[in-house]
Amino acid sequence: MEQEMLLWVRGTGLQIATAVFVIGMVYRMLHIFMLGRKKSLAEARGSEWSGGFRTMWKRSFVTTKLSARGNFTVIAGLIFHLGFFVTFLFLSQHIDLIRAVLGFGWPAMPRGVIDIAAVLSIGAMIALLVHRFIDPVKRMLSDFQDYLTWTLSFLPLLTGFMLLREIGFEYITLLTLHIASVELLLVIAPFTKLAHMFSTFIARWYNGAVNGFKGIEI
């Protein structure tokens, strides 16, 4: 039974999840673009394109002076995202899977580095969740989707770490749970704010384009 479950999540399940993710995300992004925007008739003082691309990159680094709560959010958020991508992109097993699907791969990072990245990322996520409960601004802003997407992002990290360490369950069970958690993330991402993994760059471009048009160096 466990073997069958694993086979399903590794095969059909993963195919369905990937298809939903790709089609859903492409549709979501196209839907944004299709709403369009009016071209400004004012005389440009600079370039929308260069302003847009500049902000796409520069907004990865917050330069505005922030309060302690703001700095905490930026630092914890950075650790979570970096840890997530390091474990996702540089664990040897993940690279093997990518190579099997895409036909190419890249060198893996040592397990020790992956372990540290995973622990830091999990820790940062827990800290961010606690902060969401106790910080008055975040608590007021938060809705069901914020907690749902936190859970969906947290589960692959947690089950992945447990799998590497074989904590709690047998290897096959943990592997099944890990892959299933990733599939859940893939299936739901296009329909929730997890779509920010792509839409962020569109948002940054539009923001930067307005400034670029006006010749504002931000």
Add this chain to the structure above:
Amino acid sequence: MTISLQNGINTLIGQIDAPIASFFSSCVHCGLCADACLFYTETLDPKYTPIHKLEPMRRLWQQEYTFWGKLMQKVGLSKPVTDEDLAEWEPLVYDSCTLCGRCSMVCPVGNDIVYMVRKMREGMVASGHAPEGLKGATQRAIELGSPMGLNINTLNAQIKHAEKDTGLTVPMDVEGADYMMVLSSAEIADYPEIIGAVTRIFKQANVSWTLASDGFEGTNSGIQIGSSDLAAEIVGRIVHAAERLKVKFVISPECGHAFTALRWEGPNLIGRPYPFKVIHIIELLDELRSSGRLKTEGVDETRMTFHDPCQMVRRGGVVEQPRNLMHMVAPNFVEMPDAGVQNWCCGGGGGVSANHRAEPLRVKVFSRKKEQLDAVNAKTIVTSCSNCRTMLLDGLENHHMDTEVIGLTELIAEHLADNAEGKAS
């Protein structure tokens, strides 16, 4: 559902374009925008978090344009936008937002929050939820020609004073002039010395210019209240006058929102490009400086600082020009912390100063500006927006601070080189 609510909701949905959809899709409720907003930093009240001011619009976006929103509607977990919601949000959208745009600079996912607030106001107006003070100002602008109720007679009286003081003629309705100068209400009513100042500067620099009797008022309450129709009518008067006089340039006054209205929104409001260029008075003065046509003599040793009006700097890109001019005459010019594109708002932009209900909050959040000023201990604040100037004077008075506030154009005029004709004695 009432007709006004339906109008408001339809307008709000109509405002949602690709940028707004990308912004709402990307928001992860991190709350960083709160740190960029003086209404939050000075009150620590979470309701002043910038993205929260857009909650009714976000709900409409979700319900109309997302699978999630449709699903929630199907299972009965969707919260429709009501008249009560819009009434509750009115003070958040108008009283606690000066359209300063600082939040748009901090958002890590790149949301241009002020772009959305400007559009949200369109829906608020359509639903009948706009502050009385701003409604009155806009009505006066439409019916009388000025939000402060001034007319051409008021301007003519101020021109007479300026001509008497300078011994120069202030040109009016000169067809074929290169530049047409526009003034703000506050300049005509409270700071009329600007008329003499530009007259003398343009005389020295040999600038061909004029005022227009049918397009002298740049303040645009239509932009502030969020009514594109009314904003178009107000800006249309200037466009009409500039076309009638066949000028090459229209000079935006020392007024932040007038600059935004004329320079960036105007052509979109009237639906066609201008046959002339728009230049801010400070941009023009800096051009005259760099081409050697503007010459000053003597300096003022007073410790001075410069307050950047949001619409000029962060939303307008006029950053270095005022500094170049300050360095001509103020050797002890010091910059406040966060000066330039990160500068903090005076608290009265975006129609807040015309909204009497907002006054206690505006006075309270001036503490942010005070902190900036305290850090440099300047004796004089120079600025290039007459509304900022009034707000600064008010805030300084409330805090019993002995600091002078002057306009940059006047500061330059006070130091015009001797060869300038009509120099005030």
